[in-house]
Amino acid sequence: DSGVTQTPKHLITATGQRVTLRCSPRSGDLSVYWYQQSLDQGLQFLIQYYNGEERAKGNILERFSAQQFPDLHSELNLSSLELGDSALYFCASSAGQGREETQYFGPGTRLLVL
Amino acid sequence: LAKTTQPISMDSYEGQEVNITCSHNNIATNDYITWYQQFPSQGPRFIIQGYKTKVTNEVASLFIPADRKSSTLSLPRVSLSDTAVYYCLVGPLEGGYQKVTFGTGTKLQVIP
Numbered sequence: 001d002s003g004v005t006q007t008p009k010h011l012i013t014a015t016g017q018r019v020t021l022r023c024s025p026r027s028g029d030l031s032v033y034w035y036q037q038s039l040d041q042g043l044q045f046l047i048q049y050y051n052g053e054e055r056a057k058g059n060i061l062e063r064f065s066a067q068q069f070p071d072l073h074s075e076l077n078l079s080s081l082e083l084g085d086s087a088l089y090f091c092a093s094s095a096g097q098g099r100e101e102t103q104y105f106g107p108g109t110r111l112l113v114l
Numbered sequence: 115l116a117k118t119t120q121p122i123s124m125d126s127y128e129g130q131e132v133n134i135t136c137s138h139n140n141i142a143t144n145d146y147i148t149w150y151q152q153f154p155s156q157g158p159r160f161i162i163q164g165y166k167t168k169v170t171n172e173v174a175s176l177f178i179p180a181d182r183k184s185s186t187l188s189l190p191r192v193s194l195s196d197t198a199v200y201y202c203l204v205g206p207l208e209g210g211y212q213k214v215t216f217g218t219g220t221k222l223q224v225i226p
Contacts, residue, residue, distance in 0.1 A: 088155070090157050
């Protein structure tokens with residue numbers, strides 16, 4: 001158990017819909033990262049937040065957005081969903097924003113868009 | 115931003131030592147090298163991290179040459195349960211804006 005929790009575990013929805021994925025980092029960790037993993041691709045970094053502020057952006061679509069709240073939990077919002085958005089979405093956390101960035105990953109949310 | 119390159123897949127028999135090499139030619143001075151293991155439908159799990167020379171823990175060893183343009187993860191005496199994807203990650207040490215990039219991952223298949 002990494003200490004990172006993600007909800008829900010599974011999500012099935014239809015194209016055009018909007019969903020919100022939630023992540024709670026390990027106690028004391030200030031950074032939260034979001035990743036997408038499709039069947040045919042490796043881990044794709046989406047976005048990082050550190051202590052409530054956006055720190056880095058990766059291959060995140062404009063239809064996707066994220067935020068980190070004062071209690072440090074984070075939400076990833078996916079809108080206008082397409083079939084290709086079906087994937088595993090992982091959240092990871094780390095203590096700081098750069099120093100010794102060991103990331104601890106949550107169990108993931110499996111999203112299926114029908 | 116250092117890009118990493120790894121072999122796509124490797125096969126090994128049980129009990130053998132496995133070495134997986136990751137190339138990161140553009141590694142920056144403040145970048146650390148980290149390896150993760152991922153089983154199907156699970157999040158990646160931290161294995162080992164290093165900056166230079168050699169690092170060893172109870173799971174693996176990490177060899178980093180002086181120029182730091184590559185690194186080798188060494189798994190001693192692998193078992194079937196080591197079948198997984200292994201990711202090499204290169205990321206900055208200090209704060210500020212940063213991006214974290216995973217390599218393509220190496221799919222290790224351990225054969226009985």
